[in-house]
Amino acid sequence: MRVDGSVLLVSIDQAHSLADILAVDAGTGVTSVADGLDVLEIDSLGLLEQRYATLHRLATVTGGHEHAGQFDLPAPEELIGLPAVQELLALTEVARLADEGRWRMVIVDAPASADAFRMIASPRTFSDYMDRIWPQHSRIAAATGTDPRLMLVVALYDRILGGLGAVRDLLDDRTRTSVTLVTTPDRAGFAELRRLRSWTAMATLRLDAVIVNGILPDLGEDGPAAEWIASARAAQCAVVDEIREQVTETPVAVCERRSSEPIGLRSLGEMTSFGEMTQHHRGDRDPSQQGSDVEPVRISHDTGTGVDAVYTMRMHLPLADPSSLTLGRVDDDLVVGADGIRRRLRLASGLRRCIVSEAEFDGTDLLLRFAPDPAVWPQ
Numbered sequence: 001m002r003v004d005g006s007v008l009l010v011s012i013d014q015a016h017s018l019a020d021i022l023a024v025d026a027g028t029g030v031t032s033v034a035d036g037l038d039v040l041e042i043d044s045l046g047l048l049e050q051r052y053a054t055l056h057r058l059a060t061v062t063g064g065h066e067h068a069g070q071f072d073l074p075a076p077e078e079l080i081g082l083p084a085v086q087e088l089l090a091l092t093e094v095a096r097l098a099d100e101g102r103w104r105m106v107i108v109d110a111p112a113s114a115d116a117f118r119m120i121a122s123p124r125t126f127s128d129y130m131d132r133i134w135p136q137h138s139r140i141a142a143a144t145g146t147d148p149r150l151m152l153v154v155a156l157y158d159r160i161l162g163g164l165g166a167v168r169d170l171l172d173d174r175t176r177t178s179v180t181l182v183t184t185p186d187r188a189g190f191a192e193l194r195r196l197r198s199w200t201a202m203a204t205l206r207l208d209a210v211i212v213n214g215i216l217p218d219l220g221e222d223g224p225a226a227e228w229i230a231s232a233r234a235a236q237c238a239v240v241d242e243i244r245e246q247v248t249e250t251p252v253a254v255c256e257r258r259s260s261e262p263i264g265l266r267s268l269g270e271m272t273s274f275g276e277m278t279q280h281h282r283g284d285r286d287p288s289q290q291g292s293d294v295e296p297v298r299i300s301h302d303t304g305t306g307v308d309a310v311y312t313m314r315m316h317l318p319l320a321d322p323s324s325l326t327l328g329r330v331d332d333d334l335v336v337g338a339d340g341i342r343r344r345l346r347l348a349s350g351l352r353r354c355i356v357s358e359a360e361f362d363g364t365d366l367l368l369r370f371a372p373d374p375a376v377w378p379q
Contacts, residue, residue: 006037007105008030011109012044012090012119014045022039038103044086087118095170099166117196123167123171128344174204177205177206179206180211184212186239189212190242198320198339209250209252210247211255212239212240213255215254216257246319297316298314299311299351307371307372309372310357311371312370313370315366316365320366321338332346333345354370354373354377356370
């Protein structure tokens, strides 16, 4: 059942803080904390125990196999954690909840930046490697064999790949999934924001907005303390101005520090709404361009025909550090790296028969020029 206007707020951080910030009892499942607002703190260890129980039962079923005695799997209740797998299960649960259609919007409270982006990249990474380790044609051959136990293994393997694919499709759908980045008004926060913006582009995620959190208020008073605060605020405002100069494709909102920490629904409700903050800082921009979505990868035909043709692929990488860019190719895939992470991109069918003839970075886009390979190009 779809409830118009309802929102689900989900925490996938193992160190949950939603219940503390909202000052509510989040319980063990989806909990309604206000009209139109539900909260869920996902227990990734509990999900791991549930999923592992299936594997444990499968191992029990195959116990008669001649090699089964070589394996001694722990009982599900003995598990104390499995890094990376728990994060994958949490994302799978988010995708399942989003597909239910019960909520107009699902907001995900992610862990710290580096952990969050490792988590976001994991479904694609795991599914790619799993499919390469045991390709689909090999699984089909195994599933159509005479060993029922191997059929069960294939079914489980395909079920895992199906779950990863659902998460991958949700993250890749820029009409359904977007990111809001939160930073602080200082040099360290700005440096991290640049990396985060580069990573969101590398992951082809749509950036909705940037929030600069914790800027000091303008007290407008005299005295040493007020002068110190004014000086610190001026330094923060200078950072905010630089952020606005470099993050031009999306609104930048500012949230001022309050004298008391906002805890609880009422206190949070008293804060200036995000819409008002962004509107306040959009005045010098064309409204038609607010939050404009740039296609992450664009391909065009430049010149020539046949083996003399030149094709260009543009990958949008705003704020990427040019010195960190790397480029490689593995079969039909392009491997692009920037700011410490890599992304594997499947080339369009026409470009798979080409070689990279030139590469450059224009400050916002990585430009790759392709020339047909005469050895494989259709004559």
